[in-house]
Amino acid sequence: MNFELSEEQKMIQQSVERFVQENYDLTNRVKISSEDPGYSKEYWGSMADLGWLGLAFDEEDGGFGGNQIDTLVLMEQFGKGLVLEPFLANIVLGGGIIKRAASPAIKESIIPSLMEGKLQITLAYAEEQSRFDIEDVATAAREEDGGFIINGKKSMVLNAESADKIIVVTRTSGSQVDENGISLFIVDASSEGVEKQNFPTVDGLRASEITFEDVKVSSEALVGEKDKGFKILQAVVNDAILALSAEAVGAMEVLYKDTVEYTQQREQFDHALSDFQVLQHRMVDMFMEYEQCKSLLFRATLETVEDPDLAQRTVHALKHLIGKSGIFVGESAVQLHGGMGVTEELRIGHFFKRLLVIDSQFGNADFHLDKFTNL
Amino acid sequence: MLYFAGLRSKKILIFTFIFTNFNTKNMHINLSSDDLAFRDDVRSFFEENKIKAGEDYFSWRLGWFEKAREKGGWDVPKWPEKFGGPGWTPTQHYIWEQETAKANIPFDLPFGLGMLAPILMNYGNEEQQKRFMPDIRDRKVNWCQGYSEPGAGSDLANLKTKAVLSEDGKHYIVNGSKIWTTLAHVADWIFCLTRTDDSGIKQQGITFLLFPMKQEGIEVKPIITLGGSHTVNTVHFTDVKVPVENMIGEEGKGWTYAKGLLEHERTGLAGLSKSLVELEQLKDNARSVQRGNGNLMDDSSYKSKVGELEIDLLATEFTELRSLASAAAGGEPGPESSILKLKGTEIKQRIAKLTVEASGIYSSAWGDKSAGPAFAKGGTAGYLNSRYFTIYGGASEVQKDIVAKKVLGLTKGSSK
Ligand SMILES: Cc1cc2nc3c(=O)[nH]c(=O)nc-3n(C[C@H](O)[C@H](O)[C@H](O)COP(=O)(O)OP(=O)(O)OC[C@H]3O[C@@H](n4cnc5c(N)ncnc54)[C@H](O)[C@@H]3O)c2cc1C
Numbered sequence: 001m002n003f004e005l006s007e008e009q010k011m012i013q014q015s016v017e018r019f020v021q022e023n024y025d026l027t028n029r030v031k032i033s034s035e036d037p038g039y040s041k042e043y044w045g046s047m048a049d050l051g052w053l054g055l056a057f058d059e060e061d062g063g064f065g066g067n068q069i070d071t072l073v074l075m076e077q078f079g080k081g082l083v084l085e086p087f088l089a090n091i092v093l094g095g096g097i098i099k100r101a102a103s104p105a106i107k108e109s110i111i112p113s114l115m116e117g118k119l120q121i122t123l124a125y126a127e128e129q130s131r132f133d134i135e136d137v138a139t140a141a142r143e144e145d146g147g148f149i150i151n152g153k154k155s156m157v158l159n160a161e162s163a164d165k166i167i168v169v170t171r172t173s174g175s176q177v178d179e180n181g182i183s184l185f186i187v188d189a190s191s192e193g194v195e196k197q198n199f200p201t202v203d204g205l206r207a208s209e210i211t212f213e214d215v216k217v218s219s220e221a222l223v224g225e226k227d228k229g230f231k232i233l234q235a236v237v238n239d240a241i242l243a244l245s246a247e248a249v250g251a252m253e254v255l256y257k258d259t260v261e262y263t264q265q266r267e268q269f270d271h272a273l274s275d276f277q278v279l280q281h282r283m284v285d286m287f288m289e290y291e292q293c294k295s296l297l298f299r300a301t302l303e304t305v306e307d308p309d310l311a312q313r314t315v316h317a318l319k320h321l322i323g324k325s326g327i328f329v330g331e332s333a334v335q336l337h338g339g340m341g342v343t344e345e346l347r348i349g350h351f352f353k354r355l356l357v358i359d360s361q362f363g364n365a366d367f368h369l370d371k372f373t374n375l
Numbered sequence: 376m377l378y379f380a381g382l383r384s385k386k387i388l389i390f391t392f393i394f395t396n397f398n399t400k401n402m403h404i405n406l407s408s409d410d411l412a413f414r415d416d417v418r419s420f421f422e423e424n425k426i427k428a429g430e431d432y433f434s435w436r437l438g439w440f441e442k443a444r445e446k447g448g449w450d451v452p453k454w455p456e457k458f459g460g461p462g463w464t465p466t467q468h469y470i471w472e473q474e475t476a477k478a479n480i481p482f483d484l485p486f487g488l489g490m491l492a493p494i495l496m497n498y499g500n501e502e503q504q505k506r507f508m509p510d511i512r513d514r515k516v517n518w519c520q521g522y523s524e525p526g527a528g529s530d531l532a533n534l535k536t537k538a539v540l541s542e543d544g545k546h547y548i549v550n551g552s553k554i555w556t557t558l559a560h561v562a563d564w565i566f567c568l569t570r571t572d573d574s575g576i577k578q579q580g581i582t583f584l585l586f587p588m589k590q591e592g593i594e595v596k597p598i599i600t601l602g603g604s605h606t607v608n609t610v611h612f613t614d615v616k617v618p619v620e621n622m623i624g625e626e627g628k629g630w631t632y633a634k635g636l637l638e639h640e641r642t643g644l645a646g647l648s649k650s651l652v653e654l655e656q657l658k659d660n661a662r663s664v665q666r667g668n669g670n671l672m673d674d675s676s677y678k679s680k681v682g683e684l685e686i687d688l689l690a691t692e693f694t695e696l697r698s699l700a701s702a703a704a705g706g707e708p709g710p711e712s713s714i715l716k717l718k719g720t721e722i723k724q725r726i727a728k729l730t731v732e733a734s735g736i737y738s739s740a741w742g743d744k745s746a747g748p749a750f751a752k753g754g755t756a757g758y759l760n761s762r763y764f765t766i767y768g769g770a771s772e773v774q775k776d777i778v779a780k781k782v783l784g785l786t787k788g789s790s791k
Contacts, residue, residue: 197744199746200741201741202740267526278776335765335771335772342766344601356739360735360739361736364735370676
């Protein structure tokens with residue numbers, strides 16, 4: 001058993017940590033988030049130059065041949081600064097589908113420019129009625145003249161505002177909730193019939209509702225086999241869960257450490273707040289939740305690297321714990337900071353909001369507990 | 376024996392008790408015919424005075440309070456009869472709470488009406504009562520509460536804002552900073568705790584002053600809270616002149632006055648009637664979220680959480696009623712009242728959290744122009760704001776400390 005990162009991974013970890021420390025103080029983050037496009041193009045370029053965007057792509061596609069552990073290393077550090085750049089949407093989601101299932105021609109046309117940060121892509125899967133069920137897909141793709149026509153609406157699509165291409169999860173056969181009959185298409189965001197409504201999210205990122213009205217695509221736009229898209233989607237969603245969980249672990253670390261520091265500095269009743277036992281115990285609980293999340297994150301990630309099918313249950317367990325503990329740690333940090341905790345001026349509130357959003361993405365704590373206990 | 380009579384209206388559990396003999400075997404709950412008549416009267420008043428389409432909100436609001444006044448003090452339900460209040464029985468107060476929680480009545484702020492007025496009644500001189508109370512009652516003057524300071528939050532007695540008597544003895548000169556002052560940016564006046572003497576223990580030497588906000592030497596700066604809104608502020612005083620006639624009671628005794636008020640503020644913060652209405656709303660919202668052939672209320676874990684919440688609410692509501700009953704019997708509020716703020720605020724937070732959960736993927740959408748069902752739009756901001764319920768008006772940890780010491784007699788608590 002070995003939980004040590006490789007020398008290379010350690011170097012990357014350090015360089016991401018430094019990047020976050022140097023560039024992601026709260027003021028800067030708020031500024032970047034409030035201006036279009038909602039992240040820094042300069043930082044995105046640096047991430048490409050530093051090779052971070054290519055880490056998880058296969059060597060034959062021009063990447064560095066890394067795996068979910070490399071993504072964990074990046075995301076955990078990103079979590080400590082609430083990094084805004086669209087790594088999840090481009091690399092884990094969009095890129096994840098492409099590297100797993102796209103034809104050599106599509107791979108070649110997309111992966112190199114993705115790694116260079118020149119092309120942006122995202123994944124549109126959720127729908128109004130689907131809540132957290134990824135197999136619940138009503139958006140239809142119907143075959144016509146050797147191509148397909150897509151009609152439907154997708155919800156809460158991350159990074160759609162900046163995406164040049166959108167991978168759309170559609171139904172080509174079966175009933176609305178069948179795992180069979182789901183097909184993935186890669187669509188130009190500028191295609192006729194694609195309409196985006198963009199808005200900010202609670203955590204300062206961006207999302208969109210997208211309608212597809214008679215959007216025509218050729219048969220080459222199909223990614224993977226027709227009707228067999230679910231397995232690919234599920235694998236990518238699992239990767240996204242691992243990535244978000246790593247980010248959440250980074251965020252929880254900041255929250256518990258900031259709280260420990262704040263309570264040592266703030267005095268009331270002629271004592272540092274940290275002298276009060278009830279607060280000490282609460283901070284110990286925060287710390288325990290953080291450590292437990294980290295353990296389960298390692299477990300789920302290592303299991304996924306070894307055998308994704310066997311890891312499924314642990315991935316559900318992880319997302320449950322991350323959701324529950326993330327909110328506990330966030331609420332506790334706010335509570336222990338008193339009035340300061342509810343202001344936008346301190347960073348803890350922003351970290352709390354991010355953890356709240358993470359719980360709502362790819363299934364919340366209840367959803368995954370249910371999956372876990374039924375698997 | 377406990378028995379219910381005609382208690383379930385369509386959505387809200389309505390009940391009350393006969394407050395007499397609460398501690399005997401005759402304990403029971405039902406509405407007397409007088410109470411029923413009162414309830415109908417309240418309902419028809421609300422119905423008759425609803426805002427009409429196209430009516431200006433603010434003139435409707437003032438008109439509403441005027442009509443409520445004509446009903447015999449309904450504009451100031453909690454004020455004693457002596458000061459123009461309606462002199463209701465606890466049952467009537469309870470009915471009023473229940474009905475106002477459901478009805479669409481004009482907004483009201485607690486600062487003048489519920490916080491300052493009781494202090495004026497108890498400790499103000501007649502001249503001060505005459506000067507300030509009519510405007511409070513007419514909702515003409517907005518007040519803000521200037522207690523907390525950067526160094527004085529839970530430990531309020533640690534406040535440092537200085538008030539020094541001028542040489543001619545006509546004014547106090549106030550210097551210092553307040554923080555978290557709710558609505559200071561729209562307030563006309565502030566009631567403020569200041570320090571006139573720091574030679575004794577912290578609780579001594581605090582003086583209660585009233586002064587206008589729109590004057591030289593007062594600077595108000597916004598603090599933006601997590602829900603993205605501006606309600607709280609920092610307030611800085613530089614050589615603010617306050618005439619001595621604006622001091623309440625005696626110099627140096629302000630702590631005693633404020634502390635009584637804080638107790639008042641804390642029970643008021645439980646907001647149970649509102650929570651009952653919100654709980655029903657929550658269930659409706661969850662039912663509107665389709666899951667398979669059913670809806671979110673069929674989801675076992677969600678349903679359990681709503682159930683647990685409702686059970687707590689049922690118990691807490693009776694805790695409040697017991698506390699009202701003992702107050703009505705002329706006694707001090709019993710030990711049960713000390714848990715009301717703790718329980719009531721926790722319940723409100725859980726309702727807000729479950730609203731976020733019901734919103735599903737849309738809980739992260741932000742702003743009016745985003746996506747998702749209507750209830751989701753304000754839901755997350757509501758949840759974020761709900762986090763301060765356990766911070767203001769006595770943070771939960773400190774409240775428990777007080778219960779530990781005062782109620783359970785565990786003397787080694789850390790706060791005073
Ligand atoms: C939205 C909002 C509106 C407000 N409006 C007003 C207003 O209008 N006017 C006004 O004067 N004030 C107002 N307040 C201030 C409010 O009363 C204070 O925030 C509150 O008293 C807590 O003080 P603090 O924020 O300094 O937290 P602190 O006192 O620093 O407390 C931080 C944490 O330490 C804990 N703690 C403190 N002491 C102890 C102890 N002895 N043992 C164990 N734990 C302890 C607290 O429970 C809390 O969790 C408002 C606050 C908020 C958030």
